[in-house]
Amino acid sequence: MKSFETLDALDDTTRAAVVDLLLRMADDALIIGHRDSQWTGLAPILEEDIAFSSMAQDEMGHAHVYYQMLEQLGQGDPDTLVFVRSVRQWRCAALTYVPNGDDWALSLVRKFLYDTADAVRLGALILGTLKPLSSVAVKLRTEKKYHLMHDRAWMVRLGRATPESAARMQRAVDFIYPYARGLFEPTEADAALERAGICPSERQLEREWASAIAPVLSESGLHVHENVTPVYGARLGRHGQDLKALLDDLQKVHRLDPAAKW
Amino acid sequence: MTDTQWRVFEVFHQQARGEPHVHVGSIHASDPEMALLLAKEQYARRQACVNLWVVPAEAITATDYQDSDIFERQTDKAYRESWGYKTPRTVQRPDGERPGP
Numbered sequence: 001m002k003s004f005e006t007l008d009a010l011d012d013t014t015r016a017a018v019v020d021l022l023l024r025m026a027d028d029a030l031i032i033g034h035r036d037s038q039w040t041g042l043a044p045i046l047e048e049d050i051a052f053s054s055m056a057q058d059e060m061g062h063a064h065v066y067y068q069m070l071e072q073l074g075q076g077d078p079d080t081l082v083f084v085r086s087v088r089q090w091r092c093a094a095l096t097y098v099p100n101g102d103d104w105a106l107s108l109v110r111k112f113l114y115d116t117a118d119a120v121r122l123g124a125l126i127l128g129t130l131k132p133l134s135s136v137a138v139k140l141r142t143e144k145k146y147h148l149m150h151d152r153a154w155m156v157r158l159g160r161a162t163p164e165s166a167a168r169m170q171r172a173v174d175f176i177y178p179y180a181r182g183l184f185e186p187t188e189a190d191a192a193l194e195r196a197g198i199c200p201s202e203r204q205l206e207r208e209w210a211s212a213i214a215p216v217l218s219e220s221g222l223h224v225h226e227n228v229t230p231v232y233g234a235r236l237g238r239h240g241q242d243l244k245a246l247l248d249d250l251q252k253v254h255r256l257d258p259a260a261k262w
Numbered sequence: 263m264t265d266t267q268w269r270v271f272e273v274f275h276q277q278a279r280g281e282p283h284v285h286v287g288s289i290h291a292s293d294p295e296m297a298l299l300l301a302k303e304q305y306a307r308r309q310a311c312v313n314l315w316v317v318p319a320e321a322i323t324a325t326d327y328q329d330s331d332i333f334e335r336q337t338d339k340a341y342r343e344s345w346g347y348k349t350p351r352t353v354q355r356p357d358g359e360r361p362g363p
Contacts, residue, residue, distance in 0.1 A: 045268075047289055051303035150299050157292065 001197040003129040007072050010130075014196045017189035018130065019073050020091070021199060024235060025121070026066035027092035028183070030082065031243070032114055033059030034250060035100060036107060044104050051150065055111075058143050065136055083254035087244050088237040095179035095231075097243045105158065105165075109172040112151035113180040113213060119144045120208045121199070129197035152216050159220025166221060173222050181230030184209070271297040272322065273305050274315035283315050294318075 004010055010018060036056035043049035067078035075081060095114060100107050122144060125137040158165045184206035193199040217223060233239075268290040274283035286305045291297035297316040306314060325332075 045290065047291065047300040047304060051300055054303045054307050146299075146302065153296055153299050157296070 001129055003131060004196075004198075005131050007069065007130075007132055010196075013192050014198070015073065017192035017196075018133075018198065019070065019075060020187060020189035021193060022066045022070050022073070022133075023075075023091040024093075024187075025118075026063045026070065026081075027090050028096050028114070028118070029059045029066065030063035031090075031092040031096040031246065032111070033057070033063065034246065035097060036111065038100055039104065039107060052107075055147055055150070058147070062140050062143070065140065069132065069136070079254075083251050084258075087239050087247060090237065090239065090243060090247070091235055092243070093179070093183045093185065093231075094234040094239070094242075095176065095183055097239075097246050098176065098179055099242055103168055103172065105168045105172040106176060108151070108154055108158070109169065110176050110180070111147070112155050112216070113176065114183070115144060115147040115151055116212050116216075117180070117183045117205070117209045119148055120205055120212055124200050124205060124208075125198070128199055133198070152219075155216055155220040155222070159222050169220065170222055173217070173224060177224045178228040179231045181206070181228065182232055182234060185230065185232045185235040187235050268292050270319040271301070271316040272319050273297075273301045274317070275305055275309075275311055276313040276315075277310050279312055283313070288319060289316070291316075 004014075007015075007018075033056045036052055036059065040049065040053045040056075043052050064078060067081050070081060071077050076084075095110060098106070098110065119141065122137040122141040126134050126141065128134055128137075155169070159169045160166065184202040186202050190201050194201050199205075213224075234243075269292075270288050271291055271294070272288050273286050275286045276283045289297055289301050289304055291300055294316055298314055301314050301316055302311075305311075
């Protein structure tokens with residue numbers, strides 16, 4: 001299959017599909033990074049607080065890389081994309097902005113499900129035909145490797161530690177799993193991305209993700225209900241109040257003086 | 263008061279292969295695997311690192327500071343000091359390869 005050595009080599013249809021894909025990836029990473037960073041100073045133990053915050057920064061770093069690629073694709077600079085876009089223009093899955101609540105189990109399970117999905121997607125992009133994206137994916141996947149080691153270690157321990165920890169973990173899985181399925185909401189970009197060999201269909205990625213999370217869940221004594229209805233709509237820009245409130249917070253300072261130079 | 267914290271692990275950091283592992287601090291963790299994972303973010307997120315060790319603090323047997331006078335030399339033993347000799351900073355690896363200058 002033909003490969004694309006640069007972003008400029010993309011035809012219009014494929015280019016629009018790549019923009020959609022990068023927006024989904026960038027917005028997912030930034031928003032889950034923002035949510036996880038809200039545990040800074042509050043996470044269960046000091047060492048984990050630091051580790052969790054550091055990985056939240058990793059996500060923001062990944063988002064920055066994707067926003068820079070979007071800038072090259074004529075979508076505006078990263079600051080504009082992050083601080084000026086209105087709610088409907090965001091493409092992050094609802095999984096990423098579910099509020100943290102007061103149980104860290106929810107954020108841990110969300111992170112595990114998201115990191116595994118991200119690793120599956122990055123693995124597929126590495127093999128894909130869009131070279132600038134493949135080389136980015138190679139780099140970012142090494143950081144993801146640690147995230148997966150970290151997530152698995154906690155999942156297994158908290159899933160099996162005490163009846164209380166097991167119950168809280170299972171409650172988190174039950175609540176968040178339909179949102180996690182929404183990471184793979186099909187979009188109009190799917191067909192073009194698959195045809196160009198850039199990224200497999202969301203359906204295909206979801207199957208790989210399901211096989212990747214299964215052994216860890218089972219090792220943790222946790223289970224998912226397969227017949228849930230995935231939370232869809234967010235990939236098309238249909239978001240609820242939670243993202244609106246998050247963006248009000250994230251964009252607040254910029255809105256005070258949009259022309260300010262930093 | 264009871265210590266409700268987890269066990270303490272001492273953390274040793276290696277900057278490049280062949281370099282010695284250097285003690286950089288300690289960490290609370292439930293077990294060795296968790297200690298390694300958490301040590302990575304506490305002690306290896308800024309400086310270069312190729313390897314970490316964690317050692318349960320209780321595995322270390324130490325001298326008593328009250329006995330630190332045993333390290334003092336009361337007569338001139340300057341002949342023991344190795345200044346003037348070249349000492350390699352790196353450690354010979356078991357496979358015989360000697361990394362870097």
